[in-house]
Amino acid sequence: MALRHAVLAALLDGEYSGYQLTKIFDVGVSNFWYAAPQQLYAELAKLESDALVTGREVVQRGRPNKRVFTVTEAGMSELAAFAASPVKPLLIRDDLAVKVHVSDLLDPEILIAQLHERAEAAAAKLALFGKMLVRLRGDMDEESFLREGERVGPYLTCLGGLRLEREMRDWCLQTARTLGERAVHNEGKPT
């Protein structure tokens, strides 16, 4: 019962189809949840049978029809109950960090490349979130938007995602640099 609330939350931003949610969750919904397409379709089916969302067929020309979903009253109550429940601590599981942890005992070459790869991915998200922020606040500046804007929730999570990705990018680059410099100094030395 966890993806469930993320889907409900995403559907508050508008009427989306499973496929559209796929795109949203692929980026990580402003970096706070990820889900594969199959999970989303399954979850939508469950949500609909529990009457927390209602689907509506949209006939399209030039492409397959789709079903878009809206959160119901019951869905809102479910979200409210979720919001009132105790928060779970954020549990992180990161492949790359495990690799860095053991980097001293292994060849750093590949790891450095992977750190750059991750840094680039973070930079891409950073840019994406930056644009998203501009779009969300329209012609207001950040301060007044946060004070007077209609809906700041998505803006706030986006700010969070931005922070996270910025740190991720910088950490990756710093770590890559450190490992790279150490590798240079150890060249020729026996392992």
Next chain:
Amino acid sequence: MALRHAVLAALLDGEYSGYQLTKIFDVGVSNFWYAAPQQLYAELAKLESDALVTGREVVQRGRPNKRVFTVTEAGMSELAAFAASPVKPLLIRDDLAVKVHVSDLLDPEILIAQLHERAEAAAAKLALFGKMLVRLRGDMDEESFLREGERVGPYLTCLGGLRLEREMRDWCLQTARTLGERAVHNEGKPT
């Protein structure tokens, strides 16, 4: 096959028992992996039967005996293979962010409390990581340690954890402040 490598990585820092690993993974191994005790014992059993670690009984006085584990040659190869495999993108799933996303439509009271709670948890980890860094680098300063230290892997992941927790704390506090101020301005207004 994911916890597996995190366990191997942790065991490179020393000979640990399942129970000791429990404590290490409870904090999140410098914030990059979490696992419950039962998972760890199960994984250790599998690792041992695959000969990637070897266990050794340690007889203790005053408390139950324990079995501590060491990574074998085969275990090192497994880690090397893991390090060479492509990195998986970091997938985040955060309860609290979902709540913030929908904060405009729900009562902010509880959420603000939860944000403070999370901020405190982050601050606690921050302090922990700070101490850990000092312990790891001994009497060297950070720069020289990163250049000349024996094993910088755990130090680098700890730096990453520190960054992350710092941002988490600040984001939570900023978000709580924003929501709090908005709540004040909306007092008395109809929903």
Next chain:
DNA sequence: GCTCCATACTCATAAATATGAGTATTAATC
């Protein structure tokens, strides 16, 4: 003497997540 806590583990099962494969329609590109 009794309870509580920390150490040190095990067994079983439920829930969530990940992955592979497949279907169908149309638009765009070579």
Next chain:
DNA sequence: GATTAATACTCATATTTATGAGTATGGAGC
């Protein structure tokens, strides 16, 4: 005109992760 890409979904299953309950020993405090 054939291939590729994008939209829009479904079915099935494997793997991972989470959770609840239980066992045992000894030390510390009341």
